[in-house]
Each structure stands twice: as structure tokens, then as C-alpha cells.
Amino acid sequence: MSHNINCLQCIVPPHMLKNMLANGSDFQKQIALASIAVSGQLRGHRQALAESVNFLATTATPGKHRTVYTASNGSTLPGKVVRAEGAPATGDPATDEAYDGSGATYDFYWDVYQRNSVDGNGLWLDSTVHYQQKYDNAFWNGQQMIYGDGDGQLFNRLTIALDVIGHELTHGVTQYTSNLSYQNQSGALNESISDVFGSLVKQYKLNQTADQADWLIGQGLFTSNVKGIALRSMKAPGTAYDDPVLGKDPQPGTMTAYVNTAQDNGGVHINSGIPNHAFYLLATALGGFAWEKAGKIWFVAATTKFKSDTDFQGAADLTSQAAGELYGQGSAEQQAVQNSWTGVGITVGAQPQPQSQSQSSGCLPAALSILQALLGGNTQN
Amino acid sequence: MRIEFVRSGGFAGLFLTANIDLQTLSPDESATLEREINDTAFFDLPEQIKPSSPMPDRFEYQITISSPQRTHTVTVGESLVTDTLRPLVDHLTELARTGKYRRPNSKFFM
Numbered sequence: 001m002s003h004n005i006n007c008l009q010c011i012v013p014p015h016m017l018k019n020m021l022a023n024g025s026d027f028q029k030q031i032a033l034a035s036i037a038v039s040g041q042l043r044g045h046r047q048a049l050a051e052s053v054n055f056l057a058t059t060a061t062p063g064k065h066r067t068v069y070t071a072s073n074g075s076t077l078p079g080k081v082v083r084a085e086g087a088p089a090t091g092d093p094a095t096d097e098a099y100d101g102s103g104a105t106y107d108f109y110w111d112v113y114q115r116n117s118v119d120g121n122g123l124w125l126d127s128t129v130h131y132q133q134k135y136d137n138a139f140w141n142g143q144q145m146i147y148g149d150g151d152g153q154l155f156n157r158l159t160i161a162l163d164v165i166g167h168e169l170t171h172g173v174t175q176y177t178s179n180l181s182y183q184n185q186s187g188a189l190n191e192s193i194s195d196v197f198g199s200l201v202k203q204y205k206l207n208q209t210a211d212q213a214d215w216l217i218g219q220g221l222f223t224s225n226v227k228g229i230a231l232r233s234m235k236a237p238g239t240a241y242d243d244p245v246l247g248k249d250p251q252p253g254t255m256t257a258y259v260n261t262a263q264d265n266g267g268v269h270i271n272s273g274i275p276n277h278a279f280y281l282l283a284t285a286l287g288g289f290a291w292e293k294a295g296k297i298w299f300v301a302a303t304t305k306f307k308s309d310t311d312f313q314g315a316a317d318l319t320s321q322a323a324g325e326l327y328g329q330g331s332a333e334q335q336a337v338q339n340s341w342t343g344v345g346i347t348v349g350a351q352p353q354p355q356s357q358s359q360s361s362g363c364l365p366a367a368l369s370i371l372q373a374l375l376g377g378n379t380q381n
Numbered sequence: 382m383r384i385e386f387v388r389s390g391g392f393a394g395l396f397l398t399a400n401i402d403l404q405t406l407s408p409d410e411s412a413t414l415e416r417e418i419n420d421t422a423f424f425d426l427p428e429q430i431k432p433s434s435p436m437p438d439r440f441e442y443q444i445t446i447s448s449p450q451r452t453h454t455v456t457v458g459e460s461l462v463t464d465t466l467r468p469l470v471d472h473l474t475e476l477a478r479t480g481k482y483r484r485p486n487s488k489f490f491m
Contacts, residue, residue: 137391139438153478155393164392171437182435190437191394218393231393245480246395263387263443265435269394 062116064106065124068098071131071146078144079128094159098127098147101165108166108201109173112291113299118172125169129159138164140171153225154245160220166201167194167217178306185311187268192275193302199234200291210283210290216240234280237273253277255312255345274344275315282340286333293333297323313350316341320348382415385445385484386473390459392438399473399482417469418446423453430457442470 069079082095089096102125109115117123126144135148136155145168147158158164171194174180180190195217203213217240218231228241228249237251251273252258258274261267279298283290301315301322310318320337327333338348388397403411423446431441440459445452462470476482 136393137438137440139392139436141436151478158392167392168438182437187435194437221393231395241395245478245483246397247483250396263396263441264389264394265441269390272394 062110062122064103064117065122066099066102066106067124067126068095069126069128070095071128073130073133073149075132077128077141077146078126079130082129092129094129094147094149094157097157097159097162098129098145098165101159101162102127102145102169104162104205105166105169105201108197108204108291112200112204112295115173115303118169119176123172138168140168140175142175145169150221150223152223154223156221156223158221161202161218162205163195163198163202163217163219164221165198167198170194170197173197173303177303178310179308180306180310181308182265182268184266184268185271186309187265188271189275189306189310189312189315191268191272192279193298195232195234195272195276196279196298197295200295203289204291209288210294211287213290215280232269232273232276234273234276237277251276253344274346275312278316278340278344278346281343282336285336285340293327297326297333297337300326312346316346316348382418383447384414384473385443385447386477387443387484388440388474388477389443390439390441397474397477398484399477400484401473401476401482414469414472417472421466421469423455423469424451426453426455428453428455430455430461432458432460436460442473444469444473 064085066083066085067078067081068083069077070082071077071079082092083090083099089099106117106125109117117125127147128144129147129149131146131148133149134151136150136158138145138147138158140146145165148155150156150158171190174190174193180186180193182190198217199213199215203210206213214230215235216230216233219229221231222228222241226241226246227243228246230240232249232251233240237253238249238257240249240251242248250259250270252271253273254277255274259267259270261270264270279294282297283294286293297319301319305318305322306315316338320334320341323331323334323337341348382403384399384401384403386399386401401414403414406414423444435458441456442459442462443454443456445454457466457470
């Protein structure tokens with residue numbers, strides 16, 4: 001269970017908590033206390049999971065084990081069980097969609113790539129629905145899925161789109177494999193892997209070929225108040241929405257439009273448009289069901305070749321390498337992979353990104369933090 | 382007093398923003414916001430309240446408050462929003478959702 005260390009990354013280090021409690025302001029003490037409470041919650045849950053995984057490892061054959069909980073619009077996790085594996089539908093859409101969606105995701109990974117759940121070892125799939133109030137988000141917290149009901153104004157309930165469920169559970173797969181660092185290019189790659197397999201879960205469920213698929217992420221999530229068809233488009237990044245409240249879809253589809261920003265952990269949900277579009281180009285070039293060849297190449301690269309610091313150039317090189325191993329060096333498939341990356345401005349086998357690229361992405365936040373420090377210093381005087 | 386608010390990240394990865402001049406709000410709403418700001422001791426908060434390592438698809442809130450005397454910016458990760466900070470964050474989120482106070486897109490990428 002060594003990978004579960006990852007989920008503690010959200011927690012302030014123990015030595016810092018101690019300092020904050022001993023010497024911090026009232027607010028810092030509050031943060032420290034809240035962090036300790038949360039880490040205690042996670043620890044208890046992790047222990048239960050560890051026991052279940054150990055049990056499964058020795059006794060079980062591959063199979064789904066889903067539990068859906070409700071947070072009853074509060075924040076306590078995992079909450080109260082509302083549907084266990086094998087139980088009939090409840091009639092509550094969020095509960096039943098979380099149950100069916102995690103099942104569809106499990107089936108996809110098992111049927112297509114023979115991966116037994118998120119950790120490859122039959123991890124039980126826990127989901128909590130009705131998290132907080134008007135919460136327009138869904139996330140994987142290192143051990144389970146969490147879904148909000150949406151605010152009803154801009155967002156519908158988050159379980160409404162199957163690819164969202166596939167996206168979030170794939171964050172779990174990434175956590176247990178490459179553990180791509182969630183910032184800058186490796187973070188955008190982490191996001192893209194979740195979009196790619198989220199979309200493939202949906203395409204597999206609908207039995208769609210690459211030509212038939214919509215290549216949208218989060219279709220159905222926006223209410224009718226929003227001017228947009230989805231959150232992201234892998235086919236045409238930057239075109240998913242253009243709305244008076246939410247602004248315009250900021251995704252680039254090629255390296256020339258790469259966005260250097262300190263926000264969104266270095267634009268992880270923005271620059272993911274680039275590898276997303278590379279995958280789309282590959283899938284449509286190869287034709288047929290996207291999960292068969294394009295998905296297989298991406299799956300092998302992402303789960304066995306990517307490291308925590310793999311960037312876009314690394315992803316291009318490693319997916320080409322995977323295609324060579326799967327279909328032969330110089331095969332049509334490998335050539336298609338190289339063409340798809342060329343289509344977004346990345347040349348397989350090229351030298352790492354020019355310095356200006358990595359410098360500007362690192363320098364800007366640094367300059368900003370210096371500026372902020374100066375401003376902060378001035379205002380305190 | 383002026384407030385600049387940006388919620389970034391989340392699964393959607395979109396930017397929900399608001400630029401609010403308290404003088405333009407109703408006296409009631411303005412008073413509520415001032416109370417929420419005071420309750421958090423906003424100007425004493427650390428600038429960065431972030432997890433040691435970013436977590437997938439969580440929100441991040443950036444709040445800048447300017448009074449004639451001082452300006453302070455606090456960036457806080459969703460998992461570290463405390464019960465005292467939550468009313469202010471939720472209130473600003475609600476105001477941002479109306480779209481009435483949105484900042485232009487070009488200012489997001491900094």
C-alpha cells in the first residue's frame with residue numbers, strides 16, 4: 001500500500017503542524033487542528049482499505065466491489081452507505097449513476113486492458129455523492145470518489161456524465177502507476193490521461209468508433225443557462241464553451257498556443273488540450289474503436305513507461321516507443337503516433353524543450369511570488 | 382474596500398471570478414461581507430495556505446482585499462478552507478456565479 005502515501009500529500013507535514021500549534025496565530029492553529037482531524041479521518045479509512053485489499057489479494061478473483069455513500073450535503077467522508085455491490089437501484093440519480101459509472105469504468109479497464117481496478121489489485125471502488133451544498137466539482141481524494149450535486153445554476157450533478165467518473169477513477173490509476181506530478185506539463189499530462197480514458201470509458205459503453213464519438217469531456221454537465229456544449233473538446237480544444245459568466249474555453253490544441261500560467265497548478269486543465277488533441281488525431285487516423293490500438297498504446301505508455309516528471313516531449317517519445325513494441329518498429333501504428341504528435345507541434349525524438357520554454361514557466365511564478373512578497377512587505381509596514 | 386476573487390481548478394478547470402467594489406453593493410450585503418472579512422482576520426492570514434503537494438481536481442481560491450490603507454492576497458487550497466474562512470469563500474463564490482462581477486479572460490493568466 002505504499003502508493004497511499006500519495007494521499008497524505010494534501011496534509012501539512014507533521015513538524016509544521018506542531019510548529020503551527022505551538023507558535024502560530026489563532027488561524028494557523030485552526031488550520032493545524034483541521035489538518036490533524038482530516039488526516040485522522042484518512043488514516044482510519046486507509047486502514048480499512050488496506051485490510052480489504054489484503055483480503056482481496058489472497059481470496060478474490062477479479063470482480064467489482066462498489067459502495068456508494070451519501071455525505072447528506074455535509075463534508076464527512078465516506079458518509080452513510082446508500083448502495084452496496086449487488087443491491088438494486090435506489091431511484092436517486094446521483095447514487096445510481098455513481099454505482100453504474102464506477103462499474104462501467106471497472107469493466108472497461110478489465111475487459112480491454114485486463115487491469116483489475118484502480119490499483120491493479122481489485123481495489124474496492126468507494127464513491128460519496130451529495131457532497132457539501134451546491135458543490136460543482138468531483139474529485140478522487142487518493143482513495144475514493146467524491147461528487148457534488150452542482151449549483152443548479154451553472155452545473156448539473158457531477159455524476160451525470162460517465163466520462164467524468166472515468167476521468168476521476170483514472171486519477172487513481174495514475175496515482176498507482178506513473179504518479180505524474182500534478183503541476184505544469186506533467187500535471188497537464190496527468191489531466192490528459194484522465195480525459196483520454198474518461199472519454200474511452202464512455203465510447204466503450206456506447207460502442208462508438210473514433211469517428212462516431214463526440215470527443216467531448218463533461219457533455220451534459222452545464223445547465224441550459226451556460227453557452228457551451230461541454231467542458232473540454234479533444235477534437236477542437238478551445239471551442240467547448242464561450243459564456244458571459246464562465247468566459248471562453250482557454251484550451252490550446254498545439255504547442256504554439258501553450259499557456260504559461262501560475263494558476264491552476266501551472267495550467268494543468270488548460271495545456272491538457274495539447275496531449276488530448278494528439279490522442280484524438282491518433283485515434284481518428286487509426287480508425288475503428290479508439291480503445292483498441294490508440295488506447296492500448298496510451299495505456300501501456302502511461303502505466304508502464306511514464307514517470308512522475310514525464311513532460312509532453314517524454315510522452316511523445318514513450319508513446320512512440322510503446323507503439324514500436326506493440327506493433328513493430330516503423331509500423332504504420334508507430335508512424336501514426338509520431339504524426340499525431342507532429343500535429344500538435346511536438347517531434348518524437350527531438351531534444352528536450354528549449355530552455356526558454358521551461359525558464360518562462362518557472363520564472364513567471366517566481367517573479368510573481370517575489371512581487372507578492374514585496375507587496376506584502378510594503379503593506380505590513 | 383475592493384475584493385478580487387478567483388476560483389480556479391476543480392474538475393472543470395474553469396475560472397470563476399469576481400471584482401467587487403463594496404460601495405456598489407447594498408448596505409446589507411456590504412456589511413455581511415465586511416463581517417466575514419473581519420471574522421477571518423483576513424489581513425493576518427498567511428499569503429499561501431496550500432497543501433504541500435497539489436491534489437487532482439481540487440479548487441484553489443485567490444482572494445485579494447484592498448482598503449485605502451492596505452492590500453493583502455491570500456491563496457488557499459480547497460482542502461485547507463477552515464470553518465471560519467468558509468462563509469467568506471462561499472459568499473464570494475455565490476457573487477461570482479451571478480456573472481455580474483466577472484473579470485476579463487486576459488487577466489487570468491498570470
